[in-house]
Amino acid sequence: MIRKRAATIISVQALAAPGHFVLTFDDPETARDARPGHFIAVAATTPANAGSSILRKPFSIFTVDREAGLCTILFSVYGPTTSTMALYKPGDKLDFLGPLGGRVFEADPHSDVHHVMVGGGYGVPPLNFLAKTIKAANPNAKVTLIYGARSANLLVGDDGLREAGVEIISCTDDGSLGVKGRVTDGLSPLLAPPAPDNGGASVHVYTCGPTPMMRAVAELCTAHNKPCQVSMETPMPCGIGICVGCVLKKADGTFSRTCTDGPVYPATEVTWQ
DSSP: OOOEEEEEEEEEEEOSSTTEEEEEEEOHHHHHHOOTTOEEEEEOOOTTTTTSOOSOEEEEEEEEETTTTEEEEEEEOOSHHHHHHHTOOTTOEEEEEEEEOSBOOOOOTTSSEEEEEEEEGGGHHHHHHHHHHHHHHOTTSEEEEEEEESSGGGOOOOTTTTTTTOEEEEEETTSSSSEESOHHHHHHHHHSTTOGGGTTOEEEEEEESOHHHHHHHHHHHHHTTOOEEEEOOOOOSSSSSSSOOSEEEBTTSOEEEHHHHOBEEEGGGBOOO
16 A cells, blocks of 8 residues: 655764765654665655645665664755755654555575675665665675765765675775776676685675666676666656656566566566667
8 A cells, every 4th residue: 555654854964975865764664664675755845945846756765773663765965855855854754655666676585695786876775775684684695785986985875784794895987995997897706607706606686776887787697697686766756656657668568667566677677778
């Protein structure tokens, strides 16, 4: 059931990366039901921006604390909705629908699998959620996050992963941190045989971020015959399948509404052209 929520905002924390924030809200039902890959659709208006946007904006769920009933989203300021969200104060209400999404990430934490997450920019939050979920279920699971940005000061979303035992490989275009290059440069050594870095375990890849990045990751996984799940970041104006603004063409020629049929798909189902 789609639920309209008015959750109490606990905090809005500015990050070191310019214009990036983590918003924490109190909603026990969302914290209980959310799974990695779910998102919420936010409406944020003030008298100053009223009428500037009648549509909600989707945000992947970043972290959950089921015991405390808290959730977070990570966002960057780019328009009227996010500009308003950055100004929220503790005690304000967050108007959203959620958790939304018909298909989320699927991962068996107890299998002999090296779980490799590949993210860029706004694609990192659901992968953080997924990595922590796997490690909470099985602390011995091998989990790696490869994430990239233009420079080190724009790398966000890895909060708490090292403490959870997740290996992190940073990739920056300018070489200011980690691997100089793209996320595929960090991924390739884990896929190519004999892949000594993965201890011989089978590799499963999960990715979210800009479409060109996900396409490159998907093609690399296909070339090495490795399963890959992608969380598509198509525009989702309503989030509930009514407006048909997020339609994705699939490899079999059919069309899919990302918000209700996804947002997560096997990479082989997606037409990348």
